[in-house]
Amino acid sequence: MITRPMTAAVLVATAAAASAAAGPLQVSSSILVEARSAAPDGTTRVTLVKPTKVTPGDKVIFVLAYRNSGAQPLANVVLDNPLPRQIAYRSANPGSPAPDVSVDGKTYGSLATLRVRSPDGSTRAASPNDVTSVRWRLASPLAAGSQGQFAFQAVLK
Amino acid sequence: MSQHGGKSGRFRRVAAAPCLLTCILSTGLSQPALAQTPAVATSIGTPAGTPIVNTAGLRYDADGTAQSTSSNTVTIIVAERLDVALVRDGRGAVVVTAQPVAIPFTLTNLDNGAESFVLAASVSPGAAVLRTLVIDTDGDGLYDPAKDVAPVGGKTPLLAPGQSIKLLAILVATPEGSATNAVLTVTARSTTGSGATGNVYPSAGDGGGDAVVGPTGALATVSVPLGTALAGPVLLKSQSVRAADGSQTAVRDAVITYTLEARFTDAVTGARIADPIPLGTVFVPGSLTLDGAPLSDGADDDAGRFDPSTAQGAGVTVALGRVAAGSSHTVQFKAKIQ
Numbered sequence: 001m002i003t004r005p006m007t008a009a010v011l012v013a014t015a016a017a018a019s020a021a022a023g024p025l026q027v028s029s030s031i032l033v034e035a036r037s038a039a040p041d042g043t044t045r046v047t048l049v050k051p052t053k054v055t056p057g058d059k060v061i062f063v064l065a066y067r068n069s070g071a072q073p074l075a076n077v078v079l080d081n082p083l084p085r086q087i088a089y090r091s092a093n094p095g096s097p098a099p100d101v102s103v104d105g106k107t108y109g110s111l112a113t114l115r116v117r118s119p120d121g122s123t124r125a126a127s128p129n130d131v132t133s134v135r136w137r138l139a140s141p142l143a144a145g146s147q148g149q150f151a152f153q154a155v156l157k
Numbered sequence: 158m159s160q161h162g163g164k165s166g167r168f169r170r171v172a173a174a175p176c177l178l179t180c181i182l183s184t185g186l187s188q189p190a191l192a193q194t195p196a197v198a199t200s201i202g203t204p205a206g207t208p209i210v211n212t213a214g215l216r217y218d219a220d221g222t223a224q225s226t227s228s229n230t231v232t233i234i235v236a237e238r239l240d241v242a243l244v245r246d247g248r249g250a251v252v253v254t255a256q257p258v259a260i261p262f263t264l265t266n267l268d269n270g271a272e273s274f275v276l277a278a279s280v281s282p283g284a285a286v287l288r289t290l291v292i293d294t295d296g297d298g299l300y301d302p303a304k305d306v307a308p309v310g311g312k313t314p315l316l317a318p319g320q321s322i323k324l325l326a327i328l329v330a331t332p333e334g335s336a337t338n339a340v341l342t343v344t345a346r347s348t349t350g351s352g353a354t355g356n357v358y359p360s361a362g363d364g365g366g367d368a369v370v371g372p373t374g375a376l377a378t379v380s381v382p383l384g385t386a387l388a389g390p391v392l393l394k395s396q397s398v399r400a401a402d403g404s405q406t407a408v409r410d411a412v413i414t415y416t417l418e419a420r421f422t423d424a425v426t427g428a429r430i431a432d433p434i435p436l437g438t439v440f441v442p443g444s445l446t447l448d449g450a451p452l453s454d455g456a457d458d459d460a461g462r463f464d465p466s467t468a469q470g471a472g473v474t475v476a477l478g479r480v481a482a483g484s485s486h487t488v489q490f491k492a493k494i495q
Contacts, residue, residue: 027228029213053357053367054209055238056202056269064213064228075218084211084236086203142217156235157203 024070025142027079032061058156061093064136067147077138079150086157089131095149099134101126110134168398201318205237205270206364209460210325237362239347239370240267241274243377246298246323251341252384252391253285253330259300260381261293262324264345266316267373270363274313278326283339285328285383290343293323296405298397300325312348328383341381351375390425411494413438419477420485428477430488433469437495440471444491447475456494 032048039045048061064081068074082105083089092098100108103116103126114126136150203209213228246261254285266272278290291305292313305325308314326341349368350358352375362368395418400411407413434440445452445461452461452475459473473477475488 023213023216023224023226024219024232025224025226027213027215029211029228029231031209031211031231031333051233052238053369054233055236055369056200058231062211066215070219072219074186076216076223078216079213080216081213084209086207086209087211155160155208 004100005056012073014059015137024068024072025074025077026067026069028065030063030065032063034059034061054156055157059090060087060154060156061151062074062087062154064104064153065147065149068142068144069143073141075141077142078135080133080135083131083154087123088155088157089128089134090153091154093122093153096149097136099136099152101131102133102135103130105133108133169261198253201267202238202269204318204364205235205268205362205368206366207235209233209235210339227229233304234364234366234489235269237270237272237349237460238366239351239358239368239375240373240374241265241270241345241347241375241377243343243354243379244265245379245381248339250338250382250384252393253328254261255330255332257288257300257327257329259298259325260341261298262266262326262343262379263321263323263427264313264316264324264377266318267371268347268375269318270368270411271315271317273315273348275311275348276308276343276345276385277311278341278343280342280383281340283342284331285339287341288327288329289328290324292325293325298323298325313345326372326381339383341383343381344376344377344378346377347375349375383481391420392430393420405440409494412441413492413494415492417488417491418485419480419488421480421482424480424482425480429473429474430477430486431467431474432488432490433467433472434492438492439495440465440473441491441493444489445473445475445487447477448487456488463490468479 016154031051033054034046035049035052036044036046048063051060054060064079066077066079088099090099099109101111101112101114102108107114111126111128111131115123116125116126134152194443198274210230210232212230215227216223216224216225218224242265244263246263251258251260251420264274276290278287278289289307291300291307294304295301306388316322324343326382328341349361350356350370352370354370354372354374356370358368360367387404397414398405398407398411399414400406400408415432417432419428419430421428440463442454442463443451445454445463447460454463456462456464459476461473463471472488473488477486480486
């Protein structure tokens, strides 16, 4: 019987968190998985759906959908997404601009430009497994009412 | 010291194929100890029930002022992947006799959650009878009836992700004797569920998420051929490992004790046991024994010798000469892993 009041409390907290993000720039974060189904024309259609059963090794897609709900354009828009510790970065999702990535949370760039320092002081080229954070910058101001989305693929460690 | 030394010799670990004595002379029965160690990939991954929490940060300029906020927070719960591995510690057919023989297995929980496993063992009708399937509590490969007991309710205790335990199937020859070869089948299956990969058991996972059958089907089966009572001589080879820390881990400088038991149903002459030292190991000088008595390494007047350069590399040979019907002789030697 303790369960019901607790569930209610969680729902309230979730609603509060959603409203905290209210502002001219709204970003909705979601973690999705690919679902494959046979299309009528015989091809396989891939759609992104909410996951019900993600296990280690599964591919997951992080989607950040953004929208300027205000009346003024917004300049210098930056979205950054520190990766959960259990998540290994793979690549930009097809159709999404590639993010700048970081292996230390400070220096961002394309993966090929980054290096990882080993405990012995030597460095090596960064691999997707080294990525700890991804970031996108909008090159031009985001007009009022316009929207878009970024997405990247990752794997559950 | 030999793992066999401290216990009754009645329960002998059998780790290699029986072989007609003549084949000892020409074929290398030895497998490198490391190659026999079951190699199970233990990439278990994030534990079941772990919440994966994601929030993105936002920065922008509005009316010339820098603003920052964050996205909603999304959480997914890692599901439990049901997977298991069951590997026999050894290879080849096993000869069963009137004395109980213990056949060792390693069960590994490849699940990303804590899981128990339902065990089953059976023997097809024929030369052997299954006495019991037990958990080898101390993992030494030897049956100790006081400690090694059958799992309660046919299930193992909960094993942590990646944890392994040792099992022993105890068999004896069919009392009335049978010439039919039998097969021992041992299975282990996740208690939560098993079946086709991808099958979902809703809310059955650790931490309240779903449990999903992994690539192994959450079921593992091992079959072991069981030999009939052979008419000719038989050589049984077994091994035990003792590392410097007292464990049985096959690491560098660990000492492997090899035991070669030759059983003769009929009297023969000129019997000779030869065994190469496995690759990756070096013979421990002075460790060769015959029926418990030391043999010198040199080519002198006792029955055994260590030869560093036989056709198959370094090896030991023991000349048994004339042996009586119904007798058995045991040769032991030690090798150190390099």
